[in-house]
Structures are given as C-alpha cells and as structure tokens.
Amino acid sequence: METAQPVESWAEFGRRLRARRRQAGLTQSQLGVKVGYHHSLISRLEAGLREPPAGLAGRLDSVLGTGGELAAVVAAPRGTPYRPDRPPADPRLFAPVPGGGETALGLDLLDPVLWPSRLPAEGLACPLHGTVGCAVPDRAGTPGLLQGLTGPRDGFGGTTGSEPELLHALTAVLACLIRGALHRGASDGVTTVERLLRALVRWAEAVNSTGRLPYGQLRLAAQYAQVAGRLRMQRGQSGIGMAWFGHGLGWADAVDDVPARATLLSDVCALVRLDRDAGSTLAYAEAIGAVDPGRRWVATLSHLYRARGHALGHDVAECRRHITLARRAFARLGHRDLLEAPWLSGAEGEMRVESAIGGALRDLAAATGDRVTARRAVDATARSRARLPPPMRETGLLLTLRLADSWACAGDPGAAVALAAPVLDEAVSSRELMINAELRGLHGRLLGRWSEVPEVREYRERLPAAGI
Incomplete structure (x- = not known):
C-alpha cells in the first residue's frame, strides 16, 4: 500500500537504504536486480512512499552488508524509528x-x-x-x-x-x-x-x-x-x-515496544480481575486500548477485558456491546496483526477469544441469575474448549471448570458435576491463580444453590478427601 506522504518509519528506512546503496556503489537498478525487484520499487522505498515487502529488508541487509540495520528499522515500533544513536x-x-x-x-x-x-x-x-x-x-x-x-x-x-x-x-x-x-x-x-x-x-x-x-x-x-x-x-x-x-x-x-506493552497490560488486567475489582479491571482494559487504537489485535484484547470488567460491574448492556466489538475486531485481524500477535491466529486465536467471552458471560450470569446468558456462556466456553491445543493442559483444566460453572449458572448442577468431578483432584492440587478462582466460584455456586441435589451431595463428600 502506498501513500502520498512519507510515513516517518518508512522515510527513515528510505534514508538509510539510499545511504547504504550509495556506499556500496550501486544504482537503484543494480540493487533491484540483486534483490529481485524492479528499480521503481527501490526508488519508492528510498522516497519513503511505501513499506518494504515482507522479507525484503533482510535481503537488502545481506546484499549491502548492513548487519541487520534495515531490518531493525522495519522491526521498530511504528511511529518510533529505530535509531542506534538514541540516548541511554x-x-x-x-x-x-x-x-x-x-x-x-x-x-x-x-x-x-x-x-x-x-x-x-x-x-x-x-x-x-x-x-x-x-x-x-x-x-x-x-x-x-x-x-x-x-x-x-x-x-x-x-x-x-x-x-x-x-x-x-x-x-x-x-x-x-x-x-x-x-x-x-x-x-x-x-x-x-x-x-x-x-x-x-x-x-x-x-x-x-x-x-x-x-x-x-x-x-x-x-x-x-x-x-x-x-x-x-x-x-x-x-x-x-x-x-x-x-x-x-x-x-x-x-x-517504545507497543506489542509488549499491550500484552503486559493484559496480564496486569487479568491479575486485577481476580480481585473482582470492576473499576480497576476497566481502567486497565481501557489502558490496553489506548496503547495503539489502530492495531486491531490490541482493540480485540481491550474489548475482551472491558467485557469482563463490565460483567463484574453487572452492566449487561456494556458487557454485551464489548463482546460484539471484540468479535468484530477479531474477525478483521490482518497480516500485520498476526505477525505481532500470532497467538490470535487460527484455532488457538478462536480458543482465546471464546474463552474470554465465555468468562464474561459466566460472570454476568452469576451476577444477574439470567439462565439465557448462562447458556450463552456454556456455548462460548464449549467452543473454546473444542479448539484447545492438546499440550495446553492448564488451560484445558481452567476451561473445564469454567464450563462446569456455566452449567451450574444455567440451572443444571448434574452437568456441572459430571464435568468437574473427573478433574477435581488435579484442580485442587493446582496453585495456578486463575484455576483457583474458577474452582472457588464453582464450589460456591454448587454448594450454595444445589447442595441437596444427589449429584452435588456426592460431589461434596469428595471435598474433604481432596483437602478442601
């Protein structure tokens, strides 16, 4: 894609490319032949009028002997060109x-x-x-x-x-x-x-x-x-x-590492959410989105965490709105998004998005008692669990507990126990913070609302042996 005005990071790339080409004593045509592109592309690159095609910066570095300098300019966060002379x-x-x-x-x-x-x-x-x-x-x-x-x-x-x-x-x-x-x-x-x-x-x-x-x-x-x-x-x-x-x-x-800042803020947001603090969760979720609103993968994360924050705050309309916005942003992820956030691609990406949506809907159902919302939580969490890569055992355990809890919120304690009982010992022995939170929520709902159901009584009898 080209633009009528140079984008600053591309202009920086163009300036360095022109200088290195001249140092090597090559014309634009000669350099184009060596890297397999027409000289007109080299001209546009040097003018800062377009972004280098994928992989070209590395080939230019190899031909010009620049030691990775041009690739580093491309890799630098957008809007902040890589400069070796930046102050300490x-x-x-x-x-x-x-x-x-x-x-x-x-x-x-x-x-x-x-x-x-x-x-x-x-x-x-x-x-x-x-x-x-x-x-x-x-x-x-x-x-x-x-x-x-x-x-x-x-x-x-x-x-x-x-x-x-x-x-x-x-x-x-x-x-x-x-x-x-x-x-x-x-x-x-x-x-x-x-x-x-x-x-x-x-x-x-x-x-x-x-x-x-x-x-x-x-x-x-x-x-x-x-x-x-x-x-x-x-x-x-x-x-x-x-x-x-x-x-x-x-x-x-x-x-100025934008991708790292966005993902680190998402981890901070997850920890804050475990304290069930809706206001702090929303503040960090909004901070994620403010990192770079133009990156769709960043917007996806921000909307997912906002949905969970609004669920904790019992705001049904805003929770559902951000779920819709998250799905819309996720569906529009482009090549650059998936280069920066490859864990949002393919089945794993669908698993992560549906997991967060399922968690938000379950939290909303637990707060409001709405069984229709709980069934939607069941559907989203089941979709997430079906896309789980086999090696991700801890995530599988978390999703199993969340699915069981969603069934409990939906008014089916038998289905909840059937899912949770086989993994109870493993879940109890886990020290993972999110698994512990899922387990506490499930126990509170089963034992608080369905304690007289035969399956739940049998489940409760296992708890002392499990150390709960």
Missing part, C-alpha cells in the same frame, strides 16, 4: 529485580525437540530484526555462548558472542521454555527464566552505562519479564508476578 535509558530501570540466590542455570535440560530453528518462535520475534526470519544458534552450543553472561552476580561477566548472536540465543531459550513450561507443564521453568532475566538486565545496564540505549536487551527483557510473571502466577504468587509485569512495562516503555 533512565538508570532507575535497572533497580533491583525480584529473585536472587542464583542456582544452576539448567540449560542442559532444554528439550531439543522444543528448540526453534528460526525466529519468530512462540510469538517471539528477534528483538533487533523483528520478523525477518533470524536463524538461532545450535542448542548444544548455547550454554557455552551464554556462560559469560550468566557469570557471578557481583559483576557483569561479559559475553562470548556477538550481540545479535547472544540475543538470538536468549530468544530461542525463552521460546523453548515457553513451550515446555507454559504449554506442557514442565516443572520449575521459572528458575531458569528468572536467572537469565537477571543476567539480561545486568547486560542491559552495562550497555546503558556506555551511553548507548540497550534497545534489543530491553525489548527481550520485557518478554522475559512477562513469562516470569505468568510462571509466578502458575505458582500462585501474585505479588511477584505483578512485580515482574511492572518491570516489563518499564522496559517496554523505554524502547
């Missing part, structure tokens, strides 16, 4: 972070089956080059590559690889840990995530002290902080989780 960050960003008492790093335990070959992976783009498709170091050599980075806590140990290579390795490690810890329930991934995150922050601080903004380090630190916060939530540790989300927001803001 506020030193207060590197204040003490959660955790300590370093233990063995444990990178030798990374499952080779889960190791990505390229970035993006698990929604993580390269913090320097975005979505152009960066190769990652070999898994077997990664512990040695990161050895200097994870040196003694009383000093920064230096690095043994180039900056892009180290950032690629750290991103690949995080993608591998996400696949293992968040999706497959591998034990204690938080230890490795937080150890690497503290090392990454020390590296960023060392770079910052030289007068250079640690752009890639802070973008990646925001991603690590989000995963650390989510893993702490799985442990039932909301305070440490919120602390990590707060640090992540600070790092994302320092480098």
